[in-house]
Amino acid sequence: MPELPEVETVRRRLAAAVTGARIEHAVISDARLTRPDDPTLVAAELVGERVVAVERRGKYLIVRFETGRALLVHLRMTGSFLHRPAAEPSDDRHKRAVLALDTGADIVYRDVRRFGTWSLFEPGDVEAHLAQKLGPEPLGRLSSAALQARLAGRRAPLKAALLDQRVLAGLGNIYVDEALWRSQLHTRRPAGGLSDDEARRVHRAIRSVLRRAVERQGSTLRDYVTPDGETGSMQDEFHAYGRAGEPCDRCGQPLQRAVVAGRGTTFCPACQQP
DNA sequence: CTTTTTCCCTGGACGC
């Protein structure tokens, strides 16, 4: 489940592998992957493009080309890139696309559950597209007052608001649970009802858990690996996610599981204040 | 407008 830290880790590895390279050949074998929705057309459009940068915005990767066009990639649940410096055949049944570069390397895209998307944008168009669906970067210049203002007036559970990418870009189920555990706030607190102090705690918790997770190259659960096959290790520092029934690291009470905002949620009923 | 629900997709875990 790539969230901000995992996508940032992929971005760094991918940038190192593809920046400056030209796409010599492209095959896209999943009819659901691309926008425009004709994968053959998108593959043809990609051939000849030279990569000038790989950026990240929220959980999106933005591959920038010399022509000004951009490929917007969302990995969703199980999308991953593999960097194959020496092109070698593989019979990976989950392979969805292969980009052959003029460096001699192949970039293989695989996605078990096929939720991932590749969208090709003409010069200048990707910014407006992202602006309408994403709020600010949590690790950018974001004050706790600004976060509080974005949550103001919302009656939805705090967890639901933090998962809303228009409020804040990049959090997913794992890091929301971790951030709320760190801030000692209950996942069902109405998002708009935080005191200044509580908003500061959430703000601090979000930023610290994301920074730490980027340092540890994300969390490896099931499918996630970097393009060079490395794994993240943030899962070793989880206090909440996936630990229902285990004692809380802070107070010892058993962590509880619930469904909040339609997502499996783990929290401490004793020290996360309702 | 906000909030909730449904759906997409596959593989792994589990019960019988």
Place this chain on the structure above:
DNA sequence: TGCGTCCAGGGAAAAA
């Protein structure tokens, strides 16, 4: 061994 059921979950879209 095999079959059915449930769960994982980001975001689009529909429903409320």
